[in-house]
Amino acid sequence: MADHLGQPANSPLLHPFVLSLISLALAILLVKRLFAASVSRQKLPPSPSKLPVIGHLHKLGKYPHLSLQRLSRKHGPLMLLRLGSVPTLIVSSAEAAQEVMKTHDLAFADRPRSKINEKLFYNFKDVASAPYGEYWRHMRSLCVIQLLSNKRVHDTRRVRENETALLVKKIVDSSPSVVDLSDLLMAYTNDIVSMSAFGQKFSEGESGRQLRRLMKEFVSVLGGFDIGTYIPRLAWFSSLLGLYNKADAVAKEFDEFLERIVDEHVNSSKGENVESSEDFVDVLLEIYKDQSITGFSVDRESIKAIVLDVLIGGTDTTYTVLEWAMAELLRHPEVMKKVQNELRLIGRNRSAILAQDDEKMPYLKAVIKETLRMHPPIPLLIPREARNDVNVMGYDIEAGTMVLINAYAIGREPALWDEPDEFRPERFLDSGIDYRGHDFQLIPFGAGRRSCPGISFAMVTNELVLANLLHKFDWELANGTKGEDLDMTETTGIATHKKEPLLAIAIPYSI
Numbered sequence: 001m002a003d004h005l006g007q008p009a010n011s012p013l014l015h016p017f018v019l020s021l022i023s024l025a026l027a028i029l030l031v032k033r034l035f036a037a038s039v040s041r042q043k044l045p046p047s048p049s050k051l052p053v054i055g056h057l058h059k060l061g062k063y064p065h066l067s068l069q070r071l072s073r074k075h076g077p078l079m080l081l082r083l084g085s086v087p088t089l090i091v092s093s094a095e096a097a098q099e100v101m102k103t104h105d106l107a108f109a110d111r112p113r114s115k116i117n118e119k120l121f122y123n124f125k126d127v128a129s130a131p132y133g134e135y136w137r138h139m140r141s142l143c144v145i146q147l148l149s150n151k152r153v154h155d156t157r158r159v160r161e162n163e164t165a166l167l168v169k170k171i172v173d174s175s176p177s178v179v180d181l182s183d184l185l186m187a188y189t190n191d192i193v194s195m196s197a198f199g200q201k202f203s204e205g206e207s208g209r210q211l212r213r214l215m216k217e218f219v220s221v222l223g224g225f226d227i228g229t230y231i232p233r234l235a236w237f238s239s240l241l242g243l244y245n246k247a248d249a250v251a252k253e254f255d256e257f258l259e260r261i262v263d264e265h266v267n268s269s270k271g272e273n274v275e276s277s278e279d280f281v282d283v284l285l286e287i288y289k290d291q292s293i294t295g296f297s298v299d300r301e302s303i304k305a306i307v308l309d310v311l312i313g314g315t316d317t318t319y320t321v322l323e324w325a326m327a328e329l330l331r332h333p334e335v336m337k338k339v340q341n342e343l344r345l346i347g348r349n350r351s352a353i354l355a356q357d358d359e360k361m362p363y364l365k366a367v368i369k370e371t372l373r374m375h376p377p378i379p380l381l382i383p384r385e386a387r388n389d390v391n392v393m394g395y396d397i398e399a400g401t402m403v404l405i406n407a408y409a410i411g412r413e414p415a416l417w418d419e420p421d422e423f424r425p426e427r428f429l430d431s432g433i434d435y436r437g438h439d440f441q442l443i444p445f446g447a448g449r450r451s452c453p454g455i456s457f458a459m460v461t462n463e464l465v466l467a468n469l470l471h472k473f474d475w476e477l478a479n480g481t482k483g484e485d486l487d488m489t490e491t492t493g494i495a496t497h498k499k500e501p502l503l504a505i506a507i508p509y510s511i
């Protein structure tokens with residue numbers, strides 16, 4: 001006998017076990033459908049058309065901050081891209097940045113992990129790449145209290161003033177030859193950071209050359225493109241290109257350098273009065289030996305990781321501001337004259353260097369703000385990651401979404417800035433807009449919990465050196481280059497410098 005479906009009554013398909021399997025499969029299908037329907041009810045941010053497998057990776061181009069700025073003009077201040085398999089939220093307006101870094105700061109307080117960061121930063125033991133949580137909180141507070149607080153920054157003013165005096169002398173000695181300002185400013189910043197962090201400097205001699213080469217390699221590996229981060233099944237391709245081997249090699253060489261620094265501190269006896277000569281590594285070692293000082297322990301790797309953050313995070317970014325500021329001033333002689341007049345009035349009849357505590361210099365500060373607006377050293381900031389599902393400006397963002405905040409695009413937004421591509425420091429003279437993370441139209445240091453803890457350190461350094469370079473010298477571009485012909489092309493990578501070194505002639509100014 002056959003039933004109405006045309007199946008024999010004793011067909012194995014009608015066996016109760018098989019029937020229950022079929023029902024289960026149907027139920028799963030139904031649940032999946034319902035789930036898919038509920039997911040599709042999610043309101044996602046706009047997204048341009050994408051390609052299979054690579055998603056929107058091809059849209060990033062050579063300069064991602066510029067490509068993303070163009071895309072956001074078409075698709076809006078919140079865009080959802082798929083970089084390979086990684087959902088990525090692109091934030092391109094001050095309002096959207098405020099939503100991410102203030103309203104939903106806690107939800108976006110994580111950092112995405114990558115194989116390269118894992119290799120370079122001792123398995124995420126530094127501050128910048130550490131996952132949000134207890135460890136990160138302890139390490140960040142250590143970094144802030146012991147090195148980067150206003151008090152510590154003030155305490156290390158002698159280091160900055162001495163180094164600035166040496167820089168001025170070096171330029172006087174080489175005058176009237178052409179000065180490679182890019183190289184000089186990098187070495188100067190590196191010396192200030194390393195003197196404050198571990199009481200030594202490396203600009204001169206073989207060790208200096210080695211450290212600078214190593215830092216360049218480190219930054220280049222860090223900013224290199226690793227396809228495996230976005231399409232894990234293509235990680236073999238990065239291996240084939242030698243990216244991971246290179247990361248291992250740079251990490252190993254840097255580790256040897258940091259080991260030497262730590263050993264030297266362990267072995268050096270600083271006598272009774274340790275306080276006066278104590279640097280950051282000394283403090284970390286004290287905590288390493290006696291964790292009751294802070295209530296938590298740091299191991300040797302944590303010490304090296306945090307010093308690495310300070311060295312890499314502190315040097316590259318800080319000198320970039322100086323390089324762009326000098327380049328813009330050389331392109332705008334009338335602005336250069338104006339800032340020099342301000343400084344020469346303050347420093348009249350003085351041949352000594354202008355010091356950190358000298359009077360306020362409003363126009364110089366405006367020049368630095370304008371430089372940070374037009375040339376934020378890290379144009380896409382450091383990526384964040386959503387810790388949980390969150391709704392931003394009416395859009396649903398899933399946990400695990402990577403977030404890129406385009407500080408460059410925000411600084412060039414015509415709705416916020418009059419003639420945004422023009423270098424006009426005057427715009428800041430009667431404005432309270434600052435870069436500390438409260439005014440979301442100017443966020444070169446990020447904002448919120450994961451904002452840059454090195455702001456004071458970087459800015460007193462930049463103000464001091466720029467004030468003295470402009471007070472003590474008149475400047476001209478080398479080789480008869482006209483301001484409007486100066487090549488302002490950027491490098492690629494995480495921090496953007498001038499691609500071509502900035503060459504200029506310094507003419508000592510007689511007081």
Ligand code: HEM
Nearest residue numbers: 127128313314317318381382445446447450451452454458
């Ligand atoms: C002009 C100079 C500098 C710029 C433009 C800059 C920029 C930034 C940015 C954009 C971030 C990420 C912020 C965010 O996610 O919201 C950051 C984080 C960080 N910066 Fe800076 N930075 C500078 C100087 C320094 C200096 C001098 C130091 C240390 C000596 C430093 C140490 C750090 C650290 C440790 C973090 C990680 C913070 C965290 O994840 O909790 N930076 N910086």
